[in-house]
Amino acid sequence: MKHIIKINNFNARACLSILCLTITSLLVGCNGNKQEVDSTILHEKAAVISQQAQISLSLEIWPELDIAVKTDADIEARVRSLLATMTLEQKVAQMIQPEIRDISVEDMRKYGFGSYLNGGGAFPENNKHATPADWIKLAENFYQASIDDSLDGSKIPTMWGTDAVHGHNNVIGATLFPHNIGLGAANNPELIESIASITAREVMVTGIDWVFAPTVAVVRDDRWGRTYEGYSEDPEIVRAYAAAIVNGLQGAVDEDFLGDEQVISTVKHFIGDGGTESGDDQGNNLASEEDLFKLHAQGYVGGLTAGAQSVMASFNSWHGVKSHGNKYLMTDVLKERMGFDGFVVGDWNGHGQVKGCSNESCPQAVNAGLDIFMVPTNAWKPLYENTIAQVNKGEISLSRIDDAVSRILRVKIRAGLFSKPSPENRPLSGKTELIGASAHRTIARQAVRESLVLLKNKDNLLPLKPNKNILVAGDGADNIGKQSGGWSITWQGTGNTNTDFPGGSSIYAGIKQAVNAGGGKVQLNVAGEFKEKPDVAIVVFGEEPYAEGNGDLDNLEYQRGNKSDLALLKRLKAQGIPVVSVFISGRPMWVNAELNSSDAFIAAWLPGSEGNGVADVLFTHPNGNVNYDFVGKLSYSWPADSEQTTVNRFDEDYAPLLPYGFGLVYGADNVLTDDLSEQSSSKSKSELTEKALFNRSAKAPLHLFLSDEKGSTELTSSVLALKTIAVKTTDRNVQEDSLMVSWKNAGIGSIHLTSAFPSDLRAFNEANGVLSFDVNIKQFPSEAVVVEMSCEQECQGSVDITKVLKKHTLKEWHTINISLSCFKTSGTDMAKVFTPFKLTSAGDFSLTLGNIYIKTESQVDLTSEITCSES
Template identity: 55%
Template sequence: MKLPSNKILIALCMSGALASCSQSNQANQTVNPIDIWPSVKSAVTKDAAVEQKVASLLAKMTLEQKVAQMIQPELRFVSVEDMRKYGFGSILNGGGSFPDGNKQANVKDWVDLADSFYLAALDDSQDGIAIPSIWGTDGVHGHNNVYGATLFPHNIGLGAANNPELIKKVAEVIAKEVAETGIGWNFSPTVAVARDDRWGRAYESFSEDPAIVKSYAGKYVEGMQGEAGKNFLASDKVVSTAKHFLGDGGTVEGVDQGNNIDSEAELFRLHAQGYVTAIEAGVQTVMASFNTWHGKKMHGNKYLLTDVLKEKMGFDGLVVGDWNGHGQVKGCSNDKCAQAINAGVDILMVPEDWKALYFNTIAQVQSGEIALSRIDDAVTRILRVKYRMGAFDAKPSDRLHVPNKGAIGSISHKEIAQQAVRESLVLLKNNHNILPLKPNLNVLVAGDGADNIGKQNGGWTLTWQGTANVNSDFPNATSIYHGIKQTLEANGGQANLSLDASYTEKPDVAIVVFGENPYAEMQGDIKDGNLEYQAGVKTDLKLLRKLKSEGIPVVSVFLTGRPLWVNKELNASDAFVAAWLPGTEGGSIADVLFSELNGQIKHDFKGKLSFSWPAKPDQTILNVNDQNYKPLFAYGYGLDYNSNQMIPDLNEDLTIKSAAVADELTLFNQAPTLGFDFNLYSQNTKVAVNSNTVSLDAANSVTYKSFNRFVQEDAFELTWSGSQSAGIQLVNPAGFDFSEYAKANSSVSFDLRLQTPVSGQVVFNLATTQGQAFSVDLAKYINSSALGEWQTLNINLSCLNENSETFKQVSNIWSIESDQPNKLSVSKIRIVSNQASQDCP
């Protein structure tokens, strides 16, 4: 049989058509898949003086000191004294982590803590060496962990703007605000290319098209770090991170941390383009991804991390792991993973288990499981980045903070965020040219997103999932309603806010702001393959149809982290704007919706879809250039005020029929779902759980503290002081219909772990919007002898009340209360249908 020529063989390899691409017998030449990958020239070249400093310092370091440079604990689990003792190379603060657990920590709080860790690392009294520690943070759409920071549209909105120079300005602002808090390292940009809209991190992707991501990544890095030979890592710049390497946006079914099965050629063509321009721009760090490629975890993939990224692509910075990502590698745990280090991870992000990982890694080097040369390579890369960023030159308050005083939330930064909001808006429908609106109208502003700054910001905003935020958490921000109100009042118009669209005087027009509630990784995944917005609930559609039936023109402003099937909502709207997740400057949407009083356009719509919009709810994979590409609105679509396009009524009969009751309905797993939120409460006090550590009062009647059971913040610990009766409740004031679950013999199920024997009563409560309340003492369900072990409790709804209609509007689906000193942990709160037994204790 005649074998294919070498050129044809290479083509087949790159297309993924051949499973093995190692050799052409005919040509007797080896075809190496690594040739798919380019050699990339970084604008930041090695400096001989820096390399000499690195080599000199490395030669003085003990094994223990070297390993310490590779360990990155999280703020909540490491102290300044720990830093003084061990000299860790870096720390991070995760989403929702603040100095002293204070969500409203000010700039001084951040800077003082940064200085404390820095100086503790330099203290050589215990280990005889002085190497500064650096601090990393996830500033993915602004310095989003910091009270009062300027927050931009999430990446999906910035991608719709398709303006690389704007991206550079956005990154410059973020760098200055991060630097002002004394933090020198930002874990952004995300350069994922989301290919399945079920993925809960789709909004962190600039586009489904690698061309946009490629055009953005280098510009973002230049804005964040500065340009080589000009202002590279100057005092108003911070180290940038391209993430997550590699293929996180292309997993099967869009599952977060799932499996990417693209061929190697497709992996490069679709998912690596952002890394090419990021490395060219001199990015100093790359973060390894949680996902697998053909079943192998990226944190343990030596071929991609070392052979491809470091050697072929020439990346000379450091590779940092993601949150306990090393622990997911086969044969590893959070506290032990030679495989990840051997694969090329230089810094292990290990939030809690840092001490065990530190000692285990030392032992693995001593046993030969990890070569000392690999440790030396990792530490060389870490020190190289530290010297390049000037970490040895001065403490954070002098090096970063002082030159950037007043940066957080400054007017000039807000102006750039406002520009980003205006350019990100995509006009999907404008029948009869209802927009722009005159600013002297009587406008009804409705919908739960209208005056909700937390919702317009989405995930990765003050808290990890972006939940439990209220407007007062954003002192420098403007809600969408605020911008509308300000515009109308300045021009003789009137804005009336009514979340449920009620009114006394019929308005000229209604602007309805609605959309997805905040979510972040894992929690945002759509698991049933249905992109229909509010499937089975449709509360927002009812509101739109109510207004239409009353003869009121409707302008919809849709807040979303991805394209969703909204045919019904589009039909109920005269105009429809995809506003994505606009950030803290939501008020700027009014700049585009309204004209000048004389009708002159102030700001036209510029945004164009960087993600294709589905025509059917099952079009979860819909990307430009796909075969059989049939979107509702194609990639690049977006109307402006010169368009005269009428959108006819769309097919509404495409709803995916699903069972009325799922086998399991999640209520809490890392974050509450279904519009529910946690509150701590007593008879006289109620406090929202809006941080990872919250106490009800000064007496610590009840304290909440999140922790990791399986994954990040998927469990929480409750501690009662016994000073009064107090508890925690999972509440949704509007109520949620659980009646079908009650008919299906369902239970409220949750995992519980007792820390100490139960003292007195620990009471479970459930309540409805009609004021009906049901309680049961958990002592009937708890196995008190299983201290320290997780147990699953199932409280059958029929045991609380046999009438299923009672559960039509449940406002408090899960609550635990006690008046005695108690401590327990909770995880995986859910509704489980079709329980085997209806027996009640």
């Protein structure tokens, strides 16, 4: 077997790995152990190393950390003793982390999973309004099943992990703190440590052991939907905060480390999630290794040095290699060079994105250094079985399994899980008075105050005296769900009302309290209407809640194509009413027009459940003295244009509208004028590149499905047949580059490309874009054929292409181009398209389908374009 490999300043360890891989399919491992290795695995490993060989790697870039938690000989002896008693099945079970919606207590008793989680929006018994007692009961039941050795022979306690990312945010009534972007503006590590300590206490009330926080992403492109999960665009704040949060969650190593009021922390997502190209969630980071360390690793330096016991692998790739399968980063850098001796947990089926893997099988991730598979859905069982089989076949060494399980056991022992009482009997368990406690809300209210950044204050309009007649307007004014953003009870933060936040306060509620106490008048009207002309209007508006890739944008213009909030501001200004804008957002946005129409403008970020903290700063004390001044400073640069998405501190051509560290205080000179340019330099048509949806295969993050009246089934092989529709891959130009689809005259069937996260297609629509695809019709349709593009329920547009299809010649290839405006006109919101292509029919019909793209008009031959009138 002959290989030609390009090596560019590649380190000796990597060279040795390449040599090991190229010898033979009987791999003699670099440690001298002879193992049978599947040839497919060999080729995939070689491909990963080949990709990494295109960049310069140097372990010397990474520090050898002085980690606060030192090796303990007694703990290590106990780990070895436990490990020696375990079967392979028990060991692999420790590495499997299913989700509460996908396992039963009996599953836990049978398999003895090392851990389990509740994802965002998952609750005991699927009840959003589950009480703390319900959470405790579930924790107790799973714990008791894990130590019951009657079926699996194991008494090792399990541990529950949860996304408590701005407080215990899945539990009704918990204290919700500002999201990280706001905390970054506060730049107060002591406050952050207090917030983390409170979060740990509220989590412990519900019997949960482990928190998936802090996120230490350093965000470089604000189009990313997780921008608000980062503290800053610069690692300066992130490093200090990571240490503070780890200390707050876990307790200081020399004081209360992992005691009765502490939880295991997770520094995430390793590594480079905030630096993906174009801000694409789960995308590709192309930073040099030096920048990967200097920019994206500083949170790990802070958090690991403080003693964080777990690290979560990231969805993103680094130079094309998925982090869940990157041995150099997970093992060579993190574990060996930096000295991390805790465990690495995966993210939500992230292992399934590794080249050659699926959710049900991924030896590559284990070999790369992943210790725990986060495997929601029913994929956990085949993954468990396949991993055992892969060890038995030599695809995964037993020594790697032992290393992973040793790390898990080490953390469990350090956390006292073998010696602590069961969840319902722990000191804080069931003390529901701690959930949303007044003292906790006081700290959250302080965090709100300190997170606010004053961007504009014309003629020193602020602070307001509370004896005024105040109009409060905007759809964010009395909306705790909107001000809390994503990861607030539900995953996306949607579907909530104020009643879902008992004990919390909206921004309006805080204003009302302040004005009533000061002898003024307050009127709430979302549309900005009034009976008595107010002295001033406070308008609260901004982004709707979102989480992860659902928040990805293609530029930063606020309310692009639908300027309803700007219209409200302009109307109030035209009536001679001074306007104070309170802007809710998960990132800096291009709001020049809104700034021009505001006398004062506050970046409030996502303040969480304690909206009354906003009024604390806006209003003086009734005696006229300043109550609280603004202290927040921008930890993200504010863009001067909608396309200025990667403006970051220390850039060579740094020219933001407002720089990193900007923030007015009362009495300071106003900086912004009322004549900022309102002309967006949105990408020209020539700058847009065509977007492939299907080219030989569905393009990530899209997946291909067939659906009928029973639901949807993903195409995971070359053939799939439902009652009404069938598909198989076929050859056009190259092997299996097209799809042969047939309808069976048995009811409605569809083939569609869908993603868990939406795409922002507004730029293509503005460039007169089209949905383009090739068809070769084998049999004309006997029923209507409809192409649909949809965002969510009741948010889809469709075009009937039956007549167009019948104009074409059978058994010849044709290109169909459908104007995106057709879909927009008939109901599609182009800002958030989940399903960009869906082909539906009934009756008898068959065709071959391929090359599905979104293109601009300049990229296609428009002679076959369908206009809305033709449809």
